[in-house]
Amino acid sequence: MTDAARPVEQATPANAPPNLRRLVVPIIVFAGLAIAPWLAQFGTESFVLSLLTRVMVLGLAALSLDLLIGYAGLVSFGHAAFIGIGAYSVGILASHGINGIALQVVAALTVSAFFAAITGAISLRTRGVYFIMITLAFGQMLFFLATSLAAYGGDDGMNLPSRSLFFGYDPLDNDRTLYYVAFATLGVVYLACRMLVASRFGRVLRGARQNPVRMQAIGFSPYRYQLMLYVIAGMIAALAGVLLANTSEFVSPATMSWQRSGDLIFMVVLGGMGSLHGAIAGAIVFLLAEEVLAGFTEHWHIIFGPLLILCVLYIRGGITPLIERTRS
Amino acid sequence: MSLFLVQMLNGLQFGLILFLIAAGLTLVFGVMDFINLAHGVQYMVGAYLAAMFTAMTGNFLFGLLLALPTALAFGLLLEVLVFRKLYDRDHLDQVLATFGVIITLNEAVKILWGAAPLSVPVPDFLSGSIPLIGGLRYPVYRIAIIIAGLAVGLMLYLLVNRTKVGMLVRAGASNAPMVSALGVNIRLLFTFVFGFGAMLAGFAGAMVTPILSVEPGMGDNVLILAFVVIVIGGIGSVRGAFLAALLIGVVDTLGRFMAPMLLRAILDPSTASQTGRAIAPMLIYVLMAVTLCIRPAGLFPAKR
Numbered sequence: 105m106t107d108a109a110r111p112v113e114q115a116t117p118a119n120a121p122p123n124l125r126r127l128v129v130p131i132i133v134f135a136g137l138a139i140a141p142w143l144a145q146f147g148t149e150s151f152v153l154s155l156l157t158r159v160m161v162l163g164l165a166a167l168s169l170d171l172l173i174g175y176a177g178l179v180s181f182g183h184a185a186f187i188g189i190g191a192y193s194v195g196i197l198a199s200h201g202i203n204g205i206a207l208q209v210v211a212a213l214t215v216s217a218f219f220a221a222i223t224g225a226i227s228l229r230t231r232g233v234y235f236i237m238i239t240l241a242f243g244q245m246l247f248f249l250a251t252s253l254a255a256y257g258g259d260d261g262m263n264l265p266s267r268s269l270f271f272g273y274d275p276l277d278n279d280r281t282l283y284y285v286a287f288a289t290l291g292v293v294y295l296a297c298r299m300l301v302a303s304r305f306g307r308v309l310r311g312a313r314q315n316p317v318r319m320q321a322i323g324f325s326p327y328r329y330q331l332m333l334y335v336i337a338g339m340i341a342a343l344a345g346v347l348l349a350n351t352s353e354f355v356s357p358a359t360m361s362w363q364r365s366g367d368l369i370f371m372v373v374l375g376g377m378g379s380l381h382g383a384i385a386g387a388i389v390f391l392l393a394e395e396v397l398a399g400f401t402e403h404w405h406i407i408f409g410p411l412l413i414l415c416v417l418y419i420r421g422g423i424t425p426l427i428e429r430t431r432s
Numbered sequence: 433m434s435l436f437l438v439q440m441l442n443g444l445q446f447g448l449i450l451f452l453i454a455a456g457l458t459l460v461f462g463v464m465d466f467i468n469l470a471h472g473v474q475y476m477v478g479a480y481l482a483a484m485f486t487a488m489t490g491n492f493l494f495g496l497l498l499a500l501p502t503a504l505a506f507g508l509l510l511e512v513l514v515f516r517k518l519y520d521r522d523h524l525d526q527v528l529a530t531f532g533v534i535i536t537l538n539e540a541v542k543i544l545w546g547a548a549p550l551s552v553p554v555p556d557f558l559s560g561s562i563p564l565i566g567g568l569r570y571p572v573y574r575i576a577i578i579i580a581g582l583a584v585g586l587m588l589y590l591l592v593n594r595t596k597v598g599m600l601v602r603a604g605a606s607n608a609p610m611v612s613a614l615g616v617n618i619r620l621l622f623t624f625v626f627g628f629g630a631m632l633a634g635f636a637g638a639m640v641t642p643i644l645s646v647e648p649g650m651g652d653n654v655l656i657l658a659f660v661v662i663v664i665g666g667i668g669s670v671r672g673a674f675l676a677a678l679l680i681g682v683v684d685t686l687g688r689f690m691a692p693m694l695l696r697a698i699l700d701p702s703t704a705s706q707t708g709r710a711i712a713p714m715l716i717y718v719l720m721a722v723t724l725c726i727r728p729a730g731l732f733p734a735k736r
Contacts (some may be wrong), residue, residue: 176669179524223517224720230728233467233523233667238724241717249715254706362656366531373528403543410535416529417517 130381163387166371169342174378182243188360192346195355205268212342218339250357261356376422385424434566447681448581452636454661454673457628462605462668469530472655478634492555507630549645605668666730687715
């Protein structure tokens with residue numbers, strides 16, 4: 105068992121007609137998220153909106169992690185570090201009076217691409233469980249760096265002076281606008297990722313997961329493709345970090361602790377690896393379950409933990425394939 | 433100079449604690465290819481059990497003696513309840529399920545013992561300090577940890593290298609299917625290794641109770657360090673874990689102590705201490721990255 109990720113379901117070949125059943129879940133997910141703000145006005149609107157924005161933002165991060173786990177078999181245990189890079193790009197720039205979202209996004213993408221290129225180049229020299237541990241260690245490295253940044257809140261984190269501005273205007277101050285910005289980002293990235301995995305690039309990666317030696321023999325260097333993918337996934341997660349900082353108006357090292365990376369892996373596996381909408385569905389179920397359980401008792405982890413274990417032991421392949429199977 | 437000696441001793445002591453944790457982790461991984469994130473939790477459970485039994489009996493030694501078999505029993509219980517079902521799964525499932533165990537047990541100790549940190553007094557017969565050269569004094573208790581760590585390390589070395597069970601464990605770590613084919617009950621062997629590893633982690637947890645606060649989540653950071661240790665040492669190798677643990681312990685402790693001092697030579701004092709504090713915790717991860725760049729399988733990989 106050198107390859108940590110097992111193929112859960114065969115992704116449809118790029119040239120096959122779109123399988124209608126495989127479209128059911130993404131359509132339900134995106135349609136639900138699109139009308140949720142309209143339904144939310146009948147409840148406690150701001151609470152529902154901020155919860156669902158967080159769900160979409162973490163769904164975005166889970167989506168990027170699914171590129172690594174589900175399509176390349178690379179189980180990264182330090183993915184939350186990239187969310188942290190995005191969030192701190194907003195926080196650090198904002199504390200110096202730079203509030204424009206354009207600059208913040210550029211900073212987040214540049215720094216995350218740089219960090220991903222360096223750590224990926226080292227981590228990808230290893231396989232399987234070594235890869236898990238090394239990504240974990242790099243994530244921790246960044247976590248400790250953040251806790252020691254006394255000027256930017258250190259352990260306690262920092263409150264944002266304001267949400268990011270669009271060329272001097274502040275549309276994001278409206279929760280509903282922020283919601284739809286997150287929704288649009290998620291939608292665009294989702295479509296882009298679908299195109300990515302269906303492209304030649306994606307097929308090389310899937311080929312390399314199944315048999316790296318053979319891929320090399322036919323003239324591809326899996327290492328370069330995987331590194332490229334690692335950088336792309338890191339940049340998407342950093343984008344999620346930018347949105348997360350704006351959602352919570354707060355940035356702290358806890359965003360990039362290894363437990364958060366574990367949560368992200370869990371969302372991917374819960375939703376079903378290797379189907380991008382599965383990662384989003386996983387994030388929805390995961391965060392809603394957290395929210396519901398936390399409503400019952402302060403010690404909700406004591407229920408949540410065993411649920412996680414039971415999910416791993418008995419729901420193999422995640423919930424998305426489960427739904428798709430019952431629909432057929 | 434003697435301040436340097438004190439820090440070296442602290443590093444040695446920290447490294448030995450790490451070794452006690454990493455030894456069980458690396459054997460479990462080596463023999464069964466099982467990646468157990470919950471190993472750090474067993475360190476925490478050991479600490480809580482020791483704290484509880486010490487408070488009940490009023491004597492640290494009794495507390496320790498009671499905590500060991502309880503930690504062993506608890507480890508075996510976890511193995512039967514959860515881990516046994518995971519051996520045939522891939523690493524991803526193992527990571528996730530044991531992650532669930534961490535979440536559950538961190539919360540369970542909060543419910544049982546409260547979220548506030550517990551403290552255990554240093555036992556009377558090990559309190560006080562002994563003089564070192566240069567007029568500095570070093571706490572006896574930390575010396576006791578060093579001695580206990582070395583003693584357990586020696587015992588483990590003899591057990592693994594000089595006994596029949598140790599031979600099977602080594603063989604299992606190199607080639608488990610072959611050992612199994614030779615008629616050894618590898619599952620039983622693994623249960624033995626697992627329980628023993630849980631007890632070592634519990635022992636480490638119990639030993640640190642007088643010098644650290646006992647709190648929920650205390651095993652999590654130690655777990656990551658133990659992973660760094662076994663990755664640097666080479667997975668499955670106890671000797672590698674021993675040397676890597678000492679290396680990490682010393683580098684981490686000395687780094688925190690010396691990084692601000694060295695930086696003061698080139699930066700102004702406040703920037704130096706701030707940068708030093710930022711760099712020091714990252715040192716061991718840099719060390720790990722460099723090691724893996726040069727030797728991707730670690731320093732002393734168990735032969736496969």
